[in-house]
Ligand code: SF4
C-alpha cells in the first residue's frame with residue numbers, strides 16, 4: 001500500500017490527477033491518501049516527481065514501534081485499572097492477538113498465491 005511522506009510532498013497535485021479512483025486529496029497543500037478507497041495500483045508512486053509516495057515496507061519499523069507502544073499503554077491501563085499482575089495478563093493477551101493476526105496474514109497469503117497458481121488473472 002502506498003503512503004505519502006508528507007514532509008517531502010510539495011503539493012504539486014500530479015498524483016491527485018492520476019489517481020483512477022480519486023483517493024488522493026490535497027489538504028493544506030499536502031497530499032493525503034484515503035486508504036479505504038485506494039485500489040493499490042501504484043500510479044501515484046510512479047508519477048511523483050519528488051519520490052514522496054513511498055512503499056509500505058518502509059513503514060515496518062514504525063508500525064512495529066507503534067504496536068509495542070500500544071501494548072505498553074494497554075499494560076499500564078490494565079495494571080492501573082484492574083490491579084497488580086493484570087499487566088502480565090494483558091501482555092499475554094496481546095501476544096495471542098498478534099499471533100492470531102500472523103495466522104490471518106499467512107492464510108491470506110496462501111489463498112492469494114493459490115490464485116496465481118490457478119491462473120485466475122486476466
Ligand atoms: S505527486 Fe508527490 S509531490 Fe506532488 S502532490 Fe503528489 S505526493 Fe505530493
Ligand code: SF4
Pocket residue numbers: 002018019020021022023024033037038039040041042043044045
Ligand atoms: S495507489 Fe492508485 S488508487 Fe491508490 S492512491 Fe495511488 S493512484 Fe490512487
